[in-house]
Amino acid sequence: MYSLLHCHFESALRALALVKPGRLQCVRAIYDSRSYRCATPAERLTLLWQQVLSLTEGEDIFGEGTFRQIIRRLLDDARASRVEHIDLRVGPSTGRWRWMRSAADGLTIFREELSRYDGLTVSFLAGINMTKSEEQLDAIFDVLSDGEVADRIAGIDLNFLPGDLPKFNRYLHLIRGLQSSGLGVNIHLGELFDNDVSRYVLANIVPDRIGHGVLLLQDPALIDIVKSHGICLDMCPTSNTVLGVVNWKCESPARRALRLGIPVSINTDDPVLFGTNIEREIRLARLTDEERDSVVAYSRKFRYDES
Ligand SMILES: [Zn+2]
Numbered sequence: 001m002y003s004l005l006h007c008h009f010e011s012a013l014r015a016l017a018l019v020k021p022g023r024l025q026c027v028r029a030i031y032d033s034r035s036y037r038c039a040t041p042a043e044r045l046t047l048l049w050q051q052v053l054s055l056t057e058g059e060d061i062f063g064e065g066t067f068r069q070i071i072r073r074l075l076d077d078a079r080a081s082r083v084e085h086i087d088l089r090v091g092p093s094t095g096r097w098r099w100m101r102s103a104a105d106g107l108t109i110f111r112e113e114l115s116r117y118d119g120l121t122v123s124f125l126a127g128i129n130m131t132k133s134e135e136q137l138d139a140i141f142d143v144l145s146d147g148e149v150a151d152r153i154a155g156i157d158l159n160f161l162p163g164d165l166p167k168f169n170r171y172l173h174l175i176r177g178l179q180s181s182g183l184g185v186n187i188h189l190g191e192l193f194d195n196d197v198s199r200y201v202l203a204n205i206v207p208d209r210i211g212h213g214v215l216l217l218q219d220p221a222l223i224d225i226v227k228s229h230g231i232c233l234d235m236c237p238t239s240n241t242v243l244g245v246v247n248w249k250c251e252s253p254a255r256r257a258l259r260l261g262i263p264v265s266i267n268t269d270d271p272v273l274f275g276t277n278i279e280r281e282i283r284l285a286r287l288t289d290e291e292r293d294s295v296v297a298y299s300r301k302f303r304y305d306e307s
Contacts, residue, residue, distance in 0.1 A: 001084040002278045003299035006186075006211050006234035006267035008127070009090045011097070012056045013272045014070040019061040027051050027273070031242065041243040042161055042192040048273060062096040067106065071113045078120060081277040085121045085303050089157045092126040092143045093136075104148040123154035123304040125186060128175075130160030130167050137167065141174050154304035155184030157211065162193045165200065172204060184208045184304045186234070190216035191245050198222060209234050209265075209302060214246050214253040217260070226262055232302040233257055236269035237284040238276045254285045258294055265299040 016023050030036050030051050036044055078086060090107075094100040107124060114122060126144055130137070143149050144156070156178055160168055179185045185205065189198040191212035198216055206229050213233035216222040226233065235257075237248035246253055257264045266281050268274070282292060 001082050002282075002296060003085040003087075003265070003303045004078070004083055004267055004278055005087045005209065005232070005265045005299055005303055006236055006269055007086055007088055008270045009074075009088055010270050010272050011067075011070065011091065011095070012062075013052050013270075014074065015061045015066050015096075016052070016056055016059075017272055018066060018070055018073065020059075023055050024272075026055055028275070040192075041245045044243045045192065052273075056096070062098065064099050064109075067097060068109055068113065071110055075113060075117050075120060077271070077277065079117060081279050083278055084119060085123070085300075087123050087125055087154065087304050089125045089127045092128075092140050092149055092153075102148055103143065104152060107149070107152045124152060125155045125157040125184070125304070126153045128156055128158045128171075130158060130164040130171075134167065134170070137171060141171060144178060145174075153183065155186060155208070157186040157188070159188040159211070162197050165197065168201065168204075176205060179205070186211055188212060190214055190222075190233075191240070192243075195219045195222060207231060212236060212240065212245070213257075214240060217253055217256055223260060223262070227260065230263065232263040232265055232298055234265045234267050235285070236267045237281050238274045239269035241284070242274055248284050248286075252286050254287060254295065255291060258287075258291055263298040263302060264295055265302060266295050 027048065030047055036047055039047060090103065092103050094103060097106065100106055110122060114120065128140055175185065185207045186209045187201060187207045188211035189201060190210065191214065195215060195218065199222065202222065202225050209232045210226070211234050213226065214235060216226060235254050240246045241248045254264045254266060266285050268276050268278055268281055271277060287295060
């Protein structure tokens with residue numbers, strides 16, 4: 001049985017897949033476009049999400065019934081691929097789901113639906129997308145300092161691009177505060193930008209886990225930091241391969257990290273966007289039986305408890 005530690009909820013894309021499944025072709029068509037082929041990994045991710053945004057803009061598909069159904073589908077998919085636990089990254093604001101008074105309403109529906117699934121648990125990570133404006137980020141940190149949502153999350157998961165470092169600096173004291181209050185801290189590093197940025201971030205905060213981290217393995221000093229703090233790298237083979245970060249069909253960063261004594265988990269990242277599940281990801285990682293057992297054990301060890 002698997003634990004998924006790096007999995008985005010993708011609520012807009014899931015709503016689209018449920019209500020207008022034919023539209024998913026329009027998202028996947030991006031992969032074959034010339035602009036996608038010529039783009040950097042960060043630009044590729046932006047192209048994909050811009051397409052999701054344009055396909056969902058103004059659509060009347062974000063009702064409460066749809067929300068409940070996409071949760072059922074997510075939990076059904078998890079059970080079908082032998083997942084026993086998910087650390088799920090969710091948006092801390094209500095976004096397009098306008099009937100919610102706060103994200104807590106969404107978490108309540110999750111809890112109700114989860115009660116029908118024996119042997120499956122979900123912990124929630126509040127996604128903090130540092131590419132958002134300071135006004136939006138202020139609102140997110142307000143939500144996280146308030147009881148209703150904060151009491152129900154197990155951690156936070158940060159992502160940003162190099163141009164967002166001033167914002168990272170501005171909110172660093174709040175991030176540290178959330179960590180010392182007992183929340184787990186995950187940061188996407190070693191994926192969309194070079195190691196100078198990762199070096200800076202890791203000099204300022206020690207995350208509990210790192211999303212991806214595959215490029216960190218190119219730098220001995222960063223390997224030392226990850227090892228000495230016992231940080232788990234939550235890797236996602238299809239995502240890396242499709243975005244052009246690392247081609248897992250040619251190499252397995254998971255095997256390399258495990259040989260270096262670094263904890264690794266294998267994950268789906270955005271399973272709907274990339275059309276994958278955990279069993280496929282494990283296969284793509286090309287692990288020996290012993291390495292796969294280590295990954296399963298690390299995933300269980302590093303997952304966050306339900307709050
Ligand atoms: Zn991710």
